[in-house]
Amino acid sequence: MPYLLRDLKAFLKTLIKEHIVIAPVKEKNHYDYKVLESEDEFHLDYVNTLYPPKKFLLPYEENLLLFSKRDGEFSAKPLLNKTKRVLFGVRPCDVHGIAVMDRVFLSGNYVDSFYESRRKNTIIIAIECEKAGENCYCESFGTYKVESGYDLLLTPVDDGFIVRVGSDEGKKLINELFEETDRDEHKYPKSKTFKKEKLAKMEKYFHDELWKTEAEKCLSCAACTIACPTCTCFTIEDEVQDPETGYRKRRWASCQLKDFTEVAGGMTFRKETYKKLRHFAYHKLYWSIKQYGLRMCIGCGRCIDTCPVNINIFDIVNRLGEE
Amino acid sequence: MKRLKLAVFSLTSCDGCQVVLLQAFKQLLQLERYIEISHFPLLKDKNKRGPFDISIVEGSVVNKRDIKKIKQIRKKSKILIALGTCATHGGVQAVKNFMPQDKVVHAVYPPGFIKDATEVSGIGRHVKVDYEIWGCPPVAEDIVKLLKKLMVGQKPKNINEEPVCVECRALGHECLLEKGILCLGPITHKGCNAICISAGRGCYGCRGFLNEGNVKQLLKKLTEMGYSIGQIEDILSVYMSNSKKVKRVIEYGENY
Numbered sequence A: 001m002p003y004l005l006r007d008l009k010a011f012l013k014t015l016i017k018e019h020i021v022i023a024p025v026k027e028k029n030h031y032d033y034k035v036l037e038s039e040d041e042f043h044l045d046y047v048n049t050l051y052p053p054k055k056f057l058l059p060y061e062e063n064l065l066l067f068s069k070r071d072g073e074f075s076a077k078p079l080l081n082k083t084k085r086v087l088f089g090v091r092p093c094d095v096h097g098i099a100v101m102d103r104v105f106l107s108g109n110y111v112d113s114f115y116e117s118r119r120k121n122t123i124i125i126a127i128e129c130e131k132a133g134e135n136c137y138c139e140s141f142g143t144y145k146v147e148s149g150y151d152l153l154l155t156p157v158d159d160g161f162i163v164r165v166g167s168d169e170g171k172k173l174i175n176e177l178f179e180e181t182d183r184d185e186h187k188y189p190k191s192k193t194f195k196k197e198k199l200a201k202m203e204k205y206f207h208d209e210l211w212k213t214e215a216e217k218c219l220s221c222a223a224c225t226i227a228c229p230t231c232t233c234f235t236i237e238d239e240v241q242d243p244e245t246g247y248r249k250r251r252w253a254s255c256q257l258k259d260f261t262e263v264a265g266g267m268t269f270r271k272e273t274y275k276k277l278r279h280f281a282y283h284k285l286y287w288s289i290k291q292y293g294l295r296m297c298i299g300c301g302r303c304i305d306t307c308p309v310n311i312n313i314f315d316i317v318n319r320l321g322e323e
Numbered sequence B: 001m002k003r004l005k006l007a008v009f010s011l012t013s014c015d016g017c018q019v020v021l022l023q024a025f026k027q028l029l030q031l032e033r034y035i036e037i038s039h040f041p042l043l044k045d046k047n048k049r050g051p052f053d054i055s056i057v058e059g060s061v062v063n064k065r066d067i068k069k070i071k072q073i074r075k076k077s078k079i080l081i082a083l084g085t086c087a088t089h090g091g092v093q094a095v096k097n098f099m100p101q102d103k104v105v106h107a108v109y110p111p112g113f114i115k116d117a118t119e120v121s122g123i124g125r126h127v128k129v130d131y132e133i134w135g136c137p138p139v140a141e142d143i144v145k146l147l148k149k150l151m152v153g154q155k156p157k158n159i160n161e162e163p164v165c166v167e168c169r170a171l172g173h174e175c176l177l178e179k180g181i182l183c184l185g186p187i188t189h190k191g192c193n194a195i196c197i198s199a200g201r202g203c204y205g206c207r208g209f210l211n212e213g214n215v216k217q218l219l220k221k222l223t224e225m226g227y228s229i230g231q232i233e234d235i236l237s238v239y240m241s242n243s244k245k246v247k248r249v250i251e252y253g254e255n256y
Ligand code: SF4
Pocket: A224, A227, A228, A229, A230, A284, A296, A297, A298, A299, A300, A301, A302, A303, A304
């Protein structure tokens, strides 16, 4: 049974009292996820944040292990982050984005315990969108709608929010501020679409000249992969502290950067910019279906928002095979 | 484990890199068991003459004396590290290479005062350099990290061959290019944690340019934003006037 929450601020206040709450906060010209000090910092006038909530589950740089060798004995201690946190105000597309990260790190033969530890200790409170942004493509992917992956889902309505519970953790957050209701409203805004039917034929367009002409503009700055909520690639480095101890670190990597495909001996598999840009588009839109059984792109449009030279992968897809 | 003998030398510079080394001094002292500071005139009176396991050199080569000195340092050092933009690329003072030598020697000092001036360059033009630590000023952490790696016998590869944009975006900044502010981040080595962008100013490229940076398209973007080629050249040559890329921009302008 859904609930009606009339006073969001009062709810946020109770949340902040007991949890570390991370939510979109207004910067000069954009919104970014920040730890809330007070409920007054939160305003529901954002479309979405410029960068995704990814960094709270997979930080830009983190220590994974503390290793040491003392008196011939080798040991490695995993450094798991168990801080309890609430991600508040997550947009539906980003709930899908976190589901993609879960697929990458938590299923299959290898579970990433570092991601798992953060993820398990993160409560997700999602809020449906009333309007879409300039580069929102959720309509193309159906990602404006979420059925799982959240602890609470809020739908803005005239007299407050309809709240759906998605987990036991979510249930625990229901307090006297919530009243039961049988209302079943949702907010599904209209957003952009592209010629999605072409995705099925992506194989055919692999050698399309458009990849080359579009990539001429590309600065290889990696803003697109950093801003993408489902780009999860990382690199590992061992950093010595002294001859006996050190940290194993991981840091985000990006297929748009040179050393991503560099192997021992200096050979680089994707040197040309167009191959890198094409790889990004194919991984997000096509190959991930074979790789993970889902499409990595959730249509959030952040790669377009952040690209300084206005490269738009959906616009490229629209034009594939047309010249 | 044998303690490594470390030496610090200065050629023509503002001494700022040595100050950064002093910032890292606490961390260096923690490595005292493994590294002995045997030559560092800014820090102590009694300095050994070498040979050294690791020599760190700041400053650029601007005259024949510097050339002689850097060659001597190379001879007595197993590993040579160029510290900071002067040592790696020539630094701010390399801008004087744009003026004819006979004019530039009279620009500030009285005639006859400067006798052995040469073209300004990084030390790599005269001797083999094993490692470069970029930046004007460089980052203390880079120095400590490199020393720790060398201490255990690693031969590290530079991990900062990525654009400043990576750190800038990871910090959550909005791109200055979107706000009409000139920034060289996309073509410049990261590692400074995008410190200038955090302060609201565009990157001026003090850590040197990436080999694969797309200068042509960045120029196009900046001119579309309303910057003239002259304005762009001025910023490009603050730190990197010795770079072939800058010379190309000056020669070809928009037709880079
Ligand atoms: S590829 Fe672009 S639109 Fe798709 S999820 Fe990534 S950032 Fe969003």
